Amino acid sequence: MPRPMLRPTGGQTSARTTSQNRLAMSLGNEQRQHEQQRAATDHAMLERTLRKRRSPGYMAAIAKLDAGGHTITQAQIDGIVNALRAEFPDVSITGILQGVTAKCYLGAPFEVHSLDPIGGIVEHYEVGRPMPGALEKSRSLAAFGNYAFIEVYNDCLRAVDDGGNVSVIPV
Known part of the structure; x- marks a missing residue:
């Protein structure tokens, strides 16, 4: 029974795919961090507003x-x-x-x-x-x-x- 190919053959294609995956993961992490910062800012604004006289x-x-x-x-x-x-x-x-x-x-x-x-x-x-x-x-x-x-x-x-x-x- 043949074994399935998990990686494409050829060094350049594999390197390009790995590079694209790293870039996508990096962008995903940056987006998550941005969303977390925005949520923290929104919470701080809410707290400040609700504390006002x-x-x-x-x-x-x-x-x-x-x-x-x-x-x-x-x-x-x-x-x-x-x-x-x-x-x-x-x-x-x-x-x-x-x-x-x-x-x-x-x-x-x-x-x-x-x-x-x-x-x-x-x-x-x-x-x-x-x-x-x-x-x-x-x-x-x-x-x-x-x-x-x-x-x-x-x-x-x-x-x-x-x-x-x-x-x-x-x-």
């Missing part, structure tokens, strides 16, 4: 979560979500921002409330009623009242005080 307009919009009482209209929710998007025009926070929580001032039995920026849902939580997913991690900070609100991200909590200053809490 929050604007008074954004702070006022989030404060309106309790303004409508236990019920809030869809137009009010849309206004709050639009203010959130306007606060971060350069970056896409879809997929990394899980929600915003704050102390609820509606009185007993409510303790905290949350805003889901994707679905545009505002929900008020009674004492002892669990919050979904990572929002529960922000509950004690929000209920304590030293912060205006807590932004819940995939990798951290960003506690925003009344002046708009941001404190990052890794989770």
Whole structure:
């Protein structure tokens, strides 16, 4: 049975093929490095943007979560979500921002409330009623009242005080 030829015969053809393979591998490595550098730059820009002081307009919009009482209209929710998007025009926070929580001032039995920026849902939580997913991690900070609100991200909590200053809490 004949053996299959793995390499072409002739020294020049083999050398040319090897040289082309090395060049292709080199270009592939350079492209991967460039993509990694770009991803690192994008992440650094995102972190820098999310660490900035929050604007008074954004702070006022989030404060309106309790303004409508236990019920809030869809137009009010849309206004709050639009203010959130306007606060971060350069970056896409879809997929990394899980929600915003704050102390609820509606009185007993409510303790905290949350805003889901994707679905545009505002929900008020009674004492002892669990919050979904990572929002529960922000509950004690929000209920304590030293912060205006807590932004819940995939990798951290960003506690925003009344002046708009941001404190990052890794989770």
